[in-house]
Amino acid sequence: LAKTTQPISMDSYEGQEVNITCSHNNIATNDYITWYQQFPSQGPRFIIQGYKTKVTNEVASLFIPADRKSSTLSLPRVSLSDTAVYYCLVGDYAAGNKLTFGGGTRVLVKP
């Protein structure tokens, strides 16, 4: 079962880049790494997914080293509206899609 570990919280300022690292030492060969964002009183929503190297979309980048034992979500030039909890999720296909979340990282963006 691929378990994830993230920092509990991070503070940043508007316009800065925020990098959140997730550790997943037991990741399996076929697992993908997916990141979600959750605002208060809402369900999490998908941000980005990757398997290896680097993936970029309109809101974030995901860096995955060759050993895939960690991944880093990068949010460029954050704004106040990026204040949220960010979760890293690693798919566990061996258990038939038993998708369990870690504790998440609470990001606070200050003016």
Add this chain to the structure above:
Amino acid sequence: NAGVTQTPKFQVLKTGQSMTLQCAQDMNHNSMYWYRQDPGMGLRLIYYSASEGTTDKGEVPNGYNVSRLNKREFSLRLESAAPSQTSVYFCASSPEGGASGANVLTFGAGSRLTVL
């Protein structure tokens, strides 16, 4: 498309009462999930259904039962509610099992349950 729809949005129960949370998705997804989220905490998996006709226990299944009624619907039942089950419940679905994109979850808006 509505995505994932949960009902009810809010519910107050007394200890010992029973109720069922309903979830439906219109994206033709194979897998469906129920999570609970206590205040200030992360998401914990209660039950999941990898495909129509199958259900499996998650991390915290005690006190709950589920039914995968058909491909669209996945309900969560509390037979005898306890104050410890006060939480926000999220239903989610994902496209398919065992392939790229399988763990891209789409979540509902949540059902806030209070047990007195």
